Amino acid sequence: MREFRENDKSHAICMRCEKHVATTFTYRDVPLDDEAGTVEHILVGVCDECGAAVSVPVQSKTFIKEFLQGIEAERRDLEQNGPSLARFRKFSRGRENERDG
Numbered sequence: 028m029r030e031f032r033e034n035d036k037s038h039a040i041c042m043r044c045e046k047h048v049a050t051t052f053t054y055r056d057v058p059l060d061d062e063a064g065t066v067e068h069i070l071v072g073v074c075d076e077c078g079a080a081v082s083v084p085v086q087s088k089t090f091i092k093e094f095l096q097g098i099e100a101e102r103r104d105l106e107q108n109g110p111s112l113a114r115f116r117k118f119s120r121g122r123e124n125e126r127d128g
């Protein structure tokens with residue numbers, strides 16, 4: 028597997044431009060489709076034309092998987108130890124709820 032680095036060039040299909048585009052790898056915060064949260068600071072391929080994140084290299088997919096496993100572990104912990112909702116919220120939604128309750 029190829030390790031990409033920041034500013035590496037590649038190409039991918041951009042859903043927004045609806046065509047094959049040149050991409051540049053850069054670090055981004057990527058929101059996950061299923062509202063599991065946002066994975067912060069992972070390397071993604073960004074469309075050179077519209078700036079959308081269009082590809083995720085394997086190394087970042089590994090990172091996302093670990094992130095999701097972390098959420099899953101947190102959920103299991105929640106089931107076993109009862110609701111400590113504040114902690115869960117903090118994990119899943121970042122700092123905005125830090126002072127909640």
Ligand SMILES: [Zn+2]
Pocket residue numbers: 041042043044045048074075076077078079
């Ligand atoms: Zn595009």
